[in-house]
Amino acid sequence: MASNIITSTDFLVGKQNFRKTEFIAGIDPGIELADGEILIKIDSFGFTANNVTYAATGDSLKYWQFFPSSSEEWGRIPVWGFGNVFRSNHKSLSEGDRIYGYLPMSTFTILKPDRISPEGFFDTTPHRRNLPAAYNSYNLCSGDPAYDPAFESEQMLLRPLAITSFLLEDFLSDKNLFGAKSVLVSSASSKTALAFAFFLSKKKPKDCKIIGLTSARNIGSIRSLGYYDELISYEEVGSLPKTTPTIYVDMAGNGKLTREIHTYFQENLLYSCVVGVTHWEERSEEENLPGPKPSFFFAPARIRKRTVDWGRGGVETKFGESWKLFLPSISKWMNIKKASGKEEILSTYLEVLEGKSDPTTGNIMIF
Ligand SMILES: NC(=O)c1ccc[n+]([C@@H]2O[C@H](COP(=O)([O-])OP(=O)(O)OC[C@H]3O[C@@H](n4cnc5c(N)ncnc54)[C@H](OP(=O)(O)O)[C@@H]3O)[C@@H](O)[C@H]2O)c1
Known part of the structure; x- marks a missing residue:
């Protein structure tokens, strides 16, 4: 050896x-x-x-x-x-x-x-x-059973995220979307949000819209994917109809944005769900928000619950079915970029850290 x-x-x-x-x-x-x-x-x-x-x-x-x-x-x-x-x-x-x-x-x-x-x-x-x-x-x-050597990159990049998206869709659909007619998703360009929008678009009632909220510079990259019914920039929250019963699915974790959304929708915000913290430098614990108290969605905890409900292997089997539907769709938009060696690993790390990577790029690292 x-x-x-x-x-x-x-x-x-x-x-x-x-x-x-x-x-x-x-x-x-x-x-x-x-x-x-x-x-x-x-x-x-x-x-x-x-x-x-x-x-x-x-x-x-x-x-x-x-x-x-x-x-x-x-x-x-x-x-x-x-x-x-x-x-x-x-x-x-x-x-x-x-x-x-x-x-x-x-x-x-x-x-x-x-x-x-x-x-x-x-x-x-x-x-x-x-x-x-x-x-x-x-x-x-x-x-x-879900492994395919031809799709290792997709697996590394998206499987750990898409399982959360799948469980989140399962949780919200199980609650009949709390009666909402609009599901507002921040950091809509993130892969977790894209997978969530994809899964929800297959299940939601026709009169409920999935609205993506993202940086103006990312709108162009993700509009063509067709996962969202509407896509707006962070500056356009005020253009949304205030009285529509809404759920907020928060991938950004941006305290100021959370306050803006809660203040805007008030009692029409039926549920507020914290999933991610992509805007990690804007993170803050917001006290005394109008509307519902944000609840943290932690995938491992939902896996534990669904393992009890569905039995051993139940989560994997059901997720496997959804993953098989999602995989052909990902292949249409995700561009795999491989960073090899210390120099490329460091520059890719810094690019992702600063939020400068294009949302349709899937970064793989190899030492
Ligand atoms: N709770 C759970 O169990 C669970 C499980 C899986 C994932 N998550 C969370 O979901 C979130 C999304 O993860 P992902 O891997 O899917 O993300 P990703 O695809 O890498 O997301 C990239 C997007 O995030 C935003 N972003 C990233 N870095 C930023 C920065 N420094 N400043 C501002 N915006 C930045 C930008 O979106 P916009 O311009 O659209 O804001 C960017 O296009 C993460 O916070 C992750 O931890 C949570």
Whole structure:
């Protein structure tokens, strides 16, 4: 094995300043593995605003705890990607097995698999045991019915987001959209919002509109996708009919915008749902808002509920059906861009951090 010629790198960001970054030496590929451990060589991973949100909520939602760094000052942002078992000290997993799941921005990571099935396994590394189970579950590509090697990029970039979009649509439809005739979605150009609009457009009553709210510069890129009934810029909130019963689905997490929307619709705002924080620098906790108190939608919590309702594997089966419908649509608009090596990884990271990446670009990183 040519382990001595592989460069092993970890990408770190300042927990208090995400613009501060560092590449350091990662795990030595020749490291001694404990009984039951496997060493994964990370092949590639997607990078979107969702990963920036993991950093922005790293303390409150414990995202920094998945792949701790050796210093309190620096954090390792989790990503979704593919890797191969590079070395195995586990009786059921072998060198070369391909996996998909939650990984650090690194060349290597060590997992301790348990509850192995043909479809996948759970990581039981001690420090991850009390973190949400959805992030500790890994797919084995050989047994994953939804895996298609031709669509690995789409899977890395959109599957972790679209599952949230699917669960959110399921939650709101289950509540009959709280009786709303309009669903207003901020950061409408984000992939999570696009997938949500796609799923909802297939289910919603005809007299309910999905209205996308986005930056003026992003309207052109997403109008042609046809996922929204209407698309307006952040400056045009005042053009919406005030008395239409409305739900706010907030992907932006922008405190000022949230106040503007609540103040504008008042009691006609029937539900306000916080999903994301793409506008991470404009984030603020808004007190005493008119209308309903914003509720946070956390996908892992909804997965737990639907696993009870639908049984083991129920979420995956139902999501798989929706994903199959969405996949051909994505392929029409998403342009995959691959960043390879430290320099390109850093410039792509900064581009996504600053919200400068075109919404139709899907950024993949490869060390
Ligand atoms: N609650 C959950 O369980 C859950 C699960 C999955 C995802 N999410 C959240 O959903 C959100 C969307 O994630 P994504 O990966 O789908 O995003 P994405 O596709 O990378 O979104 C890109 C868009 O986000 C906005 N944006 C990004 N960075 C910005 C910045 N620095 N300043 C201003 N706007 C910026 C821009 O949209 P506009 O111009 O349209 O604003 C941009 O076009 C994230 O906050 C993510 O964490 C939540």
